[in-house]
Amino acid sequence: MNDTTGNPLDEILNRLRLTALRERLDNLLDEAAKREMNLREAVQFLLEVELASKTEKRVRMSQSMARFPCQKSLDQYDYAAQPSVDPKQVRELATCRFIANAENVVLLGPPGVGKTHLAVALGREAIRVGHTVLFMSAAALVASLAKAQDDGRLDDKLVQYTKPKLLIIDEVGYLPFEKRAAHLFFQLVAKRYEKGSMLLTGNRPVSEWDQVFGDAVLVTAILDRLLHHSQVMTIKGTSYRLKEKRKSGLLKNLPTVEEGPRSESTN
Ligand code: ADP
Ligand code: MG
Numbered sequence: 390m391n392d393t394t395g396n397p398l399d400e401i402l403n404r405l406r407l408t409a410l411r412e413r414l415d416n417l418l419d420e421a422a423k424r425e426m427n428l429r430e431a432v433q434f435l436l437e438v439e440l441a442s443k444t445e446k447r448v449r450m451s452q453s454m455a456r457f458p459c460q461k462s463l464d465q466y467d468y469a470a471q472p473s474v475d476p477k478q479v480r481e482l483a484t485c486r487f488i489a490n491a492e493n494v495v496l497l498g499p500p501g502v503g504k505t506h507l508a509v510a511l512g513r514e515a516i517r518v519g520h521t522v523l524f525m526s527a528a529a530l531v532a533s534l535a536k537a538q539d540d541g542r543l544d545d546k547l548v549q550y551t552k553p554k555l556l557i558i559d560e561v562g563y564l565p566f567e568k569r570a571a572h573l574f575f576q577l578v579a580k581r582y583e584k585g586s587m588l589l590t591g592n593r594p595v596s597e598w599d600q601v602f603g604d605a606v607l608v609t610a611i612l613d614r615l616l617h618h619s620q621v622m623t624i625k626g627t628s629y630r631l632k633e634k635r636k637s638g639l640l641k642n643l644p645t646v647e648e649g650p651r652s653e654s655t656n
Contacts, residue, residue: 409442410435448516455522458559461506462513470632471502473625479507482620483514487586488555493619494588495595501628504590508557511588520554527561527589531570534577543573551580561591562601571602575611582614595621 402411410417417438421431463483468476487494494511496504512522525533530550537546550556566574581587593601595612602608 407439409439413438447519451516451521452513455512455516455524455553457509457512457524458505459509460513461509463507463510466503466506466510467629470629471624471626473498473623474503474507475622478620478622479511482511485511485515485518485520487620488515488520490618491583491586493586493615495615495619495621496588496590496624497592497594497621498624498626499592499628501630502624502626503629504624505559508559508588508590512555512557515555521552522555522557523550523553524557524559526559527566527574528564530558530577531566531573534573535569538573543576547577547580550577551585553585555586555588556581557588557590559590561589562593562598563591565601565603568603571604571607571611574602575607578611578614583618587615589615594623 398414399411402408402414414435417435418431421434424434426434463479466474466479468474468479482494496507498504509524512524515522534543534546534550537543578587591598591601595616598612599605599608602611
């Protein structure tokens with residue numbers, strides 16, 4: 390496909406990296422002629438095809454680099470099932486202005502209320518508007534930082550996690566951090582502070598995070614930076630997963646788990 394010898398136009402398209410045009414030029418020119426476009430319209434038509442192809446490639450590449458655990462979209466989020474979620478606030482977050490302003494978002498609530506769903510969906514919106522995103526669980530993140538520290542590469546790792554415009558850290562607080570992990574987490578938060586956004590999800594209210602990080606001084610330092618420019622969204626409700634099961638009659642006898650950010654169970 391890359392052999393453009395002997396065809397000057399192909400060669401130019403190749404050097405300009407207009408790959409979609411190079412591959413589909415004849416068909417596109419036919420189409421332009423069929424639609425009786427003038428030259429200006431034809432140029433626009435051709436460049437629009439190239440732009441769409443480049444955008445699609447960028448989105449695909451960024452999505453794979455983001456390492457989302459699942460593919461969820463905002464369209465799939467059922468607001469009626471979770472009345473404590475304000476659709477207006479979600480729509481505002483979906484504009485990704487918070488990323489442009491390097492603000493943080495903290496999504497809190499019990500298991501199954503859609504924190505990961507919303508985090509992934511907002512991450513995909515961020516990619517759509519051109520940002521880079523990385524999704525990690527809090528446990529995987531601190532494990533990776535600890536390993537890097539053991540290998541004498543902590544600074545490189547911290548730089549790596551500072552690069553994505555949006556870093557999503559899922560499940561903060563499901564497992565308490567050891568002192569070293571808490572300190573590593575602090576270093577990351579300090580490094581990203583006012584430079585790049587973070588979106589955290591957690592099952593415990595921020596007021597209980599001293600138990601998560603195990604150190605009152607450290608947690609103050611972390612929250613100070615994290616919450617300085619931030620939006621906190623607390624979802625109060627029942628697990629969507631259990632709701633679906635209950636509807637189907639599978640879990641008739643199970644009690645309803647209302648408002649349980651303190652819940653110890655993982656999802
Ligand atoms: P959490 O991270 O809060 O524990 P998840 O985001 O993993 O919850 O949600 C559990 C499952 O339920 C996922 O499959 C998710 O897509 C679905 N879900 C949760 N809340 C909603 C909702 N309001 N509308 C549609 N699907 C939902
Ligand atoms: Mg989750």
